[in-house]
Amino acid sequence: MSSASDVGTADRCVTRVVDPEKVAVVTAAMPGAGTVGELAQVFGLLADPGRLRVLTALLEGGEMCVCDIAAVCGNSESAVSHALRLLRASRVVQARRSGRMAYYRLADSHVRMLLDLALAHVGHEEEGS
Numbered sequence: 001m002s003s004a005s006d007v008g009t010a011d012r013c014v015t016r017v018v019d020p021e022k023v024a025v026v027t028a029a030m031p032g033a034g035t036v037g038e039l040a041q042v043f044g045l046l047a048d049p050g051r052l053r054v055l056t057a058l059l060e061g062g063e064m065c066v067c068d069i070a071a072v073c074g075n076s077e078s079a080v081s082h083a084l085r086l087l088r089a090s091r092v093v094q095a096r097r098s099g100r101m102a103y104y105r106l107a108d109s110h111v112r113m114l115l116d117l118a119l120a121h122v123g124h125e126e127e128g129s
Contacts, residue, residue, distance in 0.1 A: 038090075045090055046118075050075060051083045055106070058093065059115050063105040 031039070045051055053073040058064060061072065070080040084104055087093040092111055096103045106112050 042090055042092065045087060045092060046114075048083075050079060051087060054080055054083045054087065055092070055111075055115055056119075058104060058106050059112060063096065063103045065101055065103050069104065 046055070050073070053075070054069055057069050057072040061068070066077050066081050066084065069084075070077045073080060084093060088095060091107050093104050094107045096105070
């Protein structure tokens with residue numbers, strides 16, 4: 001059985017750098033602060049269930065107008081429009097105008113792949129239960 005003092009030191013490295021070559025390679029490969037900030041913003045957008053429903057609708061339905069997305073998601077057109085505005089600002093979705101209508105779609109294959117992988121991961125976790 002561990003004591004309270006053991007718990008505090010269990011997460012600390014006894015040796016400060018175990019593999020200096022690996023640390024140097026990984027440090028060189030780390031993205032810059034700006035890139036990490038943008039990535040955190042995208043993941044923050046994906047953390048909202050409403051926006052995630054919008055993205056899932058676009059993943060399954062392809063290009064859709066706000067009215068159709070709202071009907072699929074069970075949200076108001078205003079809420080969907082607001083979500084799309086945030087997603088568009090972060091380049092997660094794109095819009096195409098046709099007269100007075102705007103049609104939205106996932107921005108690119110990377111967004112599609114990210115959503116597909118996340119859904120597969122969650123599905124895999126549910127199967128393992």
